[in-house]
Amino acid sequence: MRRVSLLDVHDLTVSLGGRALIENVGFSVARGERFGLIGESGSGKTMTALAIAGLLPAGAAASGQVLFDGTPMPRAEAALARFRGKRIGMVFQEPMTALNPLMRAGAQIAEAIALNRAEIHDHRSVIALLREVGLEPRHARRYPHQLSGGQRQRVMIAMALASEPDLLIADEPTSALDLVAQRTILELIAGICDRRGTALLFISHDLRAVAALCTRVMVIRGGRVIEEGLTPHVFGQPRHPYTQRLVAAARPDPRPPGARPTGETLLEVRRLTRRFSQPGPLLLPGAAFVAVSEVSFSLAAGESVGLVGPSGCGKTTLARMVVGLDRASAGDMVFDGTTHRGSDLPQALRRDLSLVFQDPFGSFDPRLTVGDSIAQPLRLLPALSEAERHRRLVDSVEVVGLSRDVLERLPHEFSGGQRQRLAIARALVTRPRLVVLDEPVSALDLSIRGEVLELLARLRVDFGLAYLLISHDLEIVGHVCDRVLVMDKGEIVEAGPPVELFAAPKHELTRALLDARLPPV
Amino acid sequence: MSGEPSAGRRFWHPSLVVGLAGAGFFVLLGLVSLVWTPYPIAAIDIAGRFAGPGPAHWLGTDIFGRDLLSLVMAGTMTSFLVAAAATAIGMAAGVPLGLAAASWGGPVEWLVLRLSDFLFAFPALIVAVLLSTLFGPGAANAMIAVGLFNIPVFARVARGGALGLRNRDFVAAARLAGLGHGAIAIRHLLPNIASLLIVQATIQLSLGILAEAGLSYVGLGTQPPATSLGLMLKDAQSLFLLHPWLAVVPGLAIVLIVVCLNLAGDGLSDHLDPRLRRLGAPRVAA
Numbered sequence: 001m002r003r004v005s006l007l008d009v010h011d012l013t014v015s016l017g018g019r020a021l022i023e024n025v026g027f028s029v030a031r032g033e034r035f036g037l038i039g040e041s042g043s044g045k046t047m048t049a050l051a052i053a054g055l056l057p058a059g060a061a062a063s064g065q066v067l068f069d070g071t072p073m074p075r076a077e078a079a080l081a082r083f084r085g086k087r088i089g090m091v092f093q094e095p096m097t098a099l100n101p102l103m104r105a106g107a108q109i110a111e112a113i114a115l116n117r118a119e120i121h122d123h124r125s126v127i128a129l130l131r132e133v134g135l136e137p138r139h140a141r142r143y144p145h146q147l148s149g150g151q152r153q154r155v156m157i158a159m160a161l162a163s164e165p166d167l168l169i170a171d172e173p174t175s176a177l178d179l180v181a182q183r184t185i186l187e188l189i190a191g192i193c194d195r196r197g198t199a200l201l202f203i204s205h206d207l208r209a210v211a212a213l214c215t216r217v218m219v220i221r222g223g224r225v226i227e228e229g230l231t232p233h234v235f236g237q238p239r240h241p242y243t244q245r246l247v248a249a250a251r252p253d254p255r256p257p258g259a260r261p262t263g264e265t266l267l268e269v270r271r272l273t274r275r276f277s278q279p280g281p282l283l284l285p286g287a288a289f290v291a292v293s294e295v296s297f298s299l300a301a302g303e304s305v306g307l308v309g310p311s312g313c314g315k316t317t318l319a320r321m322v323v324g325l326d327r328a329s330a331g332d333m334v335f336d337g338t339t340h341r342g343s344d345l346p347q348a349l350r351r352d353l354s355l356v357f358q359d360p361f362g363s364f365d366p367r368l369t370v371g372d373s374i375a376q377p378l379r380l381l382p383a384l385s386e387a388e389r390h391r392r393l394v395d396s397v398e399v400v401g402l403s404r405d406v407l408e409r410l411p412h413e414f415s416g417g418q419r420q421r422l423a424i425a426r427a428l429v430t431r432p433r434l435v436v437l438d439e440p441v442s443a444l445d446l447s448i449r450g451e452v453l454e455l456l457a458r459l460r461v462d463f464g465l466a467y468l469l470i471s472h473d474l475e476i477v478g479h480v481c482d483r484v485l486v487m488d489k490g491e492i493v494e495a496g497p498p499v500e501l502f503a504a505p506k507h508e509l510t511r512a513l514l515d516a517r518l519p520p521v
Numbered sequence: 522m523s524g525e526p527s528a529g530r531r532f533w534h535p536s537l538v539v540g541l542a543g544a545g546f547f548v549l550l551g552l553v554s555l556v557w558t559p560y561p562i563a564a565i566d567i568a569g570r571f572a573g574p575g576p577a578h579w580l581g582t583d584i585f586g587r588d589l590l591s592l593v594m595a596g597t598m599t600s601f602l603v604a605a606a607a608t609a610i611g612m613a614a615g616v617p618l619g620l621a622a623a624s625w626g627g628p629v630e631w632l633v634l635r636l637s638d639f640l641f642a643f644p645a646l647i648v649a650v651l652l653s654t655l656f657g658p659g660a661a662n663a664m665i666a667v668g669l670f671n672i673p674v675f676a677r678v679a680r681g682g683a684l685g686l687r688n689r690d691f692v693a694a695a696r697l698a699g700l701g702h703g704a705i706a707i708r709h710l711l712p713n714i715a716s717l718l719i720v721q722a723t724i725q726l727s728l729g730i731l732a733e734a735g736l737s738y739v740g741l742g743t744q745p746p747a748t749s750l751g752l753m754l755k756d757a758q759s760l761f762l763l764h765p766w767l768a769v770v771p772g773l774a775i776v777l778i779v780v781c782l783n784l785a786g787d788g789l790s791d792h793l794d795p796r797l798r799r800l801g802a803p804r805v806a807a
Contacts, residue, residue, distance in 0.1 A: 325693055350699055363690035367712045373691070376698035426694065 005030045006166055006199050007052065012064035014044075014051050014223075021047045021060070022223035029167065034193055034200040036214030036231070038207060038246070040445040041416060044223035045203045049169050052201070053088055054080045069166070085116045089160030089198075093172040095152035099144040105155045106130070106140025109162060116163030129158040134188055149311055150181030154188065161192065168193065171203045178311045178472040183516040186213055205445045207250040208518040211235055219243050249447040251520055266434055266466055267322070268298040271331035274317050291317040293490040294331065301433060304460060304467040306477030306498070308513065309487035315470045316358075318487075319436045322468060323355045336433070351380040354427035358439040360419035364411035371407030374426040381430060396425040399462075400455060417448035421455065428459065434466045441476060453480060474513050478502060486510050537788025543781030547774070551598030558591035563746050571764055580770055583753075584760060589767070592748050593774055599660060599749035600778070603742070604729025606664040608722050611671020616718060618672070619679025620710055623687055624702040633680070637673030645670040645732045649741045660749070663742040667732045671725050678721045682714035716793035720786050727782035734775050750775050 005028040012025045022044035029035045039045035050056050052066055054073055066073050068087060074080045092098040100108060109126050127137045133154040144152055153173055160168060170189060174182035190213055193200045204210050210217055211231055218228040219242070227240045238244045272295045275288040292314040299305050309315050320326040322333065324345035332341050338349055345353070354377065357363040364373050371393060378389050394404045400421040411419060420440060427435050440456065441449040457480060459465060471477050477484055478498040486494040486501070486509060494507040505511045559579070566586030574581045580589035615637075622633035649666035656662055683706070686692060695705045730750075736742035737751030738758075745752065750771045757767035 320693075323697060325696060347699055350697065353697075355694075355697055357690040357694065359690055363694055365691040365695075365709050365713070368709075373694070376695060376700070378698075380699045 006033075006069060007201070008065070008067035008070070009048075009052065010065040010067070012048065012051055012062065012066065014047050014056060014060055014062045016057070016060045020223060022051070022220070024064075025220065025223070025225055026064075027218050027225070027228060029199050029201060031166070032193070032197045032199055033216065034190075034202065034214045036210035036217040037201060037203045037220065038205065038210055038217055039203075039220040040205050040447060043221050045220055046171055047223075048220070049090075049171050049201065049203055053084055053090060053169060055084075086163050087166050089163060089165035089168045091153070091156050091160050091168070091170040091173045094176050095149065095156045096144060096176075098156055099152060101144050103143070104140065105135075105142050105144065105147065109140070109155065109158050112159040112162035129161060132161065132192065133158045134184070148181070149177050150185060153177060153181070153185050157185075157188065157192070161196075161198075164196070165198060167199045167201060169201045169203070172205070173202075174209060175204070175206065179474070179516040180310055180512050182209070183518065186518075189213065207235065207246055207446065208520065212518050219246065246447055249450045264301045265298050265334075266301040266303075266336060267468075268334040269318075269322070269331075270296055270333065272296070272318070272321060272328050272333060273330040274314075274321060274326065275329040290490050292321070292328075295487075295490070295492055296331075297485055297492060297495070299434070299466055299468060302460075302464050302466055303483065304469065304481045306481035306484040307468060307470045307487055308472065308474055308477050308484055309509070310472060310513075313487045314490040315487055316438055319355065319438050319468065319470055322434075323353050323436050324350060325355075347380065351377070351430040352433045353436070354430065354432045354434075355436045355438065356420075356423050356427045356440050359443050360416050360423055361411075361443075363423050364419065366411055368410075369407065370409055370411060370414070370422055373411070374407070374422065374429055377426060377430045392429055396429040397422070399428065399459065400425045416444050417452065420444060420448075420452055424452075424455065424459070428463070431463065432465070434468065436468045436470070438470045439472070440469070442471065442473070449476070456480060472513075474498075474502070475517060486513070534788040534791050536784040537792055540781045540783070540785030540788055543777060544785055547597050547778050547781070548601060550594050551601050554591070554594035554598045558588070558594050560588035560591045562587060562591050562595050562748060564588070573766070581766060583756065583767055584764075589770055592753055593750070593770060596748045596750040596753055596771060597774060597778070599743050599747060600730045600733050600751070600775075601726075603660055603664050603667065603733040603749070604726050607667035607671055607729045607732070608725045610664070610668025611675045611725060612718065612722060614668075615672040615675025615677075616679045616711075619676040619681075620683055620706040622676070622680045623683030623710070624706045630680075633676060637676045640669060640673045643670075646735065646739075646741075649736050653741045658741045658744055660743045660747065663733055663736045666736065666741075667729050670732070671729070674725060675718070675721065678717055679714060682717045683710045686710055686713055716789075720790040720793065723782055723786035723789060727779045727786070730775065730778055730782070 007029040009028065010026050012022060013020060014022045025044075025048055027035070037045050037048065047056070051062050056062055074083050099105075106126050109129055113125055126140055130137060130140060135151060135154050135158070139147065139151065144155075147155065168189070173189070174185050177185060186209055189200065189202070192198060200214070202210060202213055214231055216229065217231050217234050219226040219234065219240070221242055227234055227238065227243045234243060235247055238247050272292060273290065274292040275290050278286040278289050295318060297305070307315050307318065317326065321328050321342040324340070324343055327342040327344070332339050335345070335349060336352060338346060340346065364370065374396060375389065375393055378384060378392060384392065393407060397404060397406055402418065402421055402425070406414070406422070414422065424440075437456070441452050444452060453476060456467070460467060467480065469477060469480055481498060484496065484498050484501050485492050486507060488507070488509045494501065494505070494510050501510060502514060505514055564587060566582070568586065569582055570584055570586040572578050572582040572586070578588050578590065580593065583589055583592065618633045618636070622630040645667045648669050649663060652662040652666055686709070692705055692709055695709055700708065733742055733749060734751030734754065737749045738755045740755065743749040743752050753771035754768060757764070757771070761768050
């Protein structure tokens with residue numbers, strides 16, 4: 001006897017341009033069930049969600065069957081749109097692009113209500129929805145850019161709930177958010193599903209988020225189902241080697257041995273401040289926005305220092321000043337005995353400093369070969385001969401675990417993890433002494449994160465590098481760093497070795513960050 | 522819609538094919554006129570004037586008995602030459618200005634924007650009147666007038682494209698590698714906005730042909746005995762009621778050229794649009 005489930009997917013195959021993106025995927029979600037779909041970038045998990053909602057990109061061909069409440073989805077575009085609006089709510093990964101930047105949050109929620117319920121919406125239900133997602137009525141008057149990432153995602157969820165859907169599809173709803181916001185959004189989704197009895201299809205690469213939320217999970221890879229079952233079974237006794245690898249990657253491994261700092265101060269930051277002018281009313285200059293406020297710290301040669309804080313706390317601004325991309329408004333820095341204020345960093349010192357960017361997709365010029373991009377910083381070492389330059393180039397890609405023939409290829413041919421390795425190769429090509437890592441793994445899949453962090457730890461030992469690692473993830477920082485600085489609203493609020501800091505957090509932000517960690521799978 | 526395979530990226534956009542083929546045909550026609558025309562364009566044959574299309578004169582003859590096909594060929598050449606030179610002037614001056622504005626920002630950007638506002642305020646016709654008052658009318662002055670008008674157009678397109686790239690990480694990486702603003706503009710920004718500029722150039726080329734026709738029509742462009750499509754229209758104007766054919770031929774040629782160039786520009790922008798290209802890229806399947 002089969003019970004009728006809310007969503008039944010049979011033999012779903014989607015191909016785009018002759019290439020199959022997902023093949024013979026089948027699963028079912030019962031009413032009120034929380035189902036997790038796990039996969040890495042390119043595994044087809046988003047395509048699966050789009051296929052279910054009938055939102056496949058033009059040109060994609062789908063076959064197979066998607067039954068909703070035992071009946072197939074309508075074929076006609078208008079009927080499908082109406083059906084989707086009423087029964088399915090969707091939350092996407094990037095709330096900034098999913099919201100209309102020119103509409104106030106309240107108006108967008110009201111529109112979602114008006115579109116999906118026949119009766120005329122009233123103000124109260126917008127407020128009720130805002131309350132339900134943990135926002136206040138005043139947030140209805142704000143535009144998307146005036147909300148934080150977590151608040152925007154809450155607005156998205158409120159819009160998805162407007163039609164009182166039976167199924168909520170959440171596609172990586174937290175991967176663009178920092179740790180604290182991630183935790184609260186996950187709790188919010190869990191609470192809503194419990195309260196309303198809504199079924200959830202939760203799509204993520206983050207095993208811990210899925211484990212915290214879902215009762216049943218399915219792992220897909222390369223468009224095929226790898227494993228499916230109850231959460232404790234799949235994560236407790238994974239049968240497939242791929243799942244075993246994923247689970248192993250999600251478990252924090254013991255701290256790799258790091259090089260000991262030599263004690264000699266390499267970088268000293270003294271009361272560094274960066275203000276940005278903002279336009280005020282009537283073309284007058286408004287009050288300056290202080291991104292970094294009188295930050296002081298020092299970093300020894302060979303030391304690895306972590307800088308932790310929520311989104312928008314000024315971490316990246318600080319990093320840009322340290323590497324000489326931005327100029328401090330006040331205060332200064334002493335790097336290797338030379339005082340500077342950022343962009344006036346002497347050319348001769350730039351070879352000793354490098355930066356690894358957060359987004360591996362944006363940090364390479366799409367029109368230059370990888371070799372040309374990596375060779376660029378060698379301009380800072382004009383004394384090198386042509387043969388030496390080539391050696392450096394080959395060395396730097398081999399040291400990050402890639403072969404020398406990648407140098408001739410273009411950036412789009414590489415995956416995110418490979419690009420981040422290439423970005424690290426570029427950062428190392430001048431043999432710097434300090435590498436600033438701006439969220440080096442947050443754009444990567446969980447299973448690759450471990451590899452990249454391991455690589456960073458190894459390189460640090462081999463080359464005696466000092467790291468300034470920026471992250472919102474305490475766990476990563478705890479694994480890589482000798483010392484942690486916690487930053488909030490432009491100021492450093494707490495500092496200390498990770499063991500001490502994690503054992504006895506003093507500042508409330510540190511405590512919040514620690515609390516936001518998801519339980520291990 | 523959904524039945525069309527988007528693998529069609531490999532095939533060329535239909536309007537691009539039609540547009541390029543049509544524009545290419547007219548360019549070829551013009552180029553041939555440099556070495557050969559059915560009749561010399563200055564050959565006057567009063568006895569054979571106003572002849573209709575026939576085996577001897579495929580498109581007939583005009584008021585002086587000149588062969589209309591030869592005139593159209595030579596006129597197309599002049600029109601294209603003026604429009605292409607004007608586009609080249611616009612690109613040569615506008616693109617560096619736009620890139621400089623985006624790269625340096627601050628006062629440089631302000632200056633470039635005000636300069637382009639200033640140039641925008643003078644339509645090509647006014648500039649042409651000014652130039653011909655000073656230096657006399659002619660094709661060269663038409664080129665300069667239309668070219669000046671093109672400078673702010675290209676400056677804005679280049680600046681807009683470069684602004685979108687300026688905050689990308691690879692530009693920051695280049696700055697960390699010690700490249701100056703100028704080097705970044707040439708090595709990183711220019712190649713990445715090339716497709717935008719090519720599309721804009723196609724559109725400016727068609728506008729240039731219209732502008733040349735307009736200037737010649739009011740007598741500020743090409744001067745006889747040389748000919749251009751606009752000049753042919755002007756000559757045909759007084760005879761329009763008696764011999765409409767004389768106006769239809771150059772008029773139709775202008776329309777066809779402009780339509781083809783616009784189709785090509787449309788097709789090119791679809792063809793080169795990175796948003797469409799990204800459909801096939803693995804990031805969508807993430």
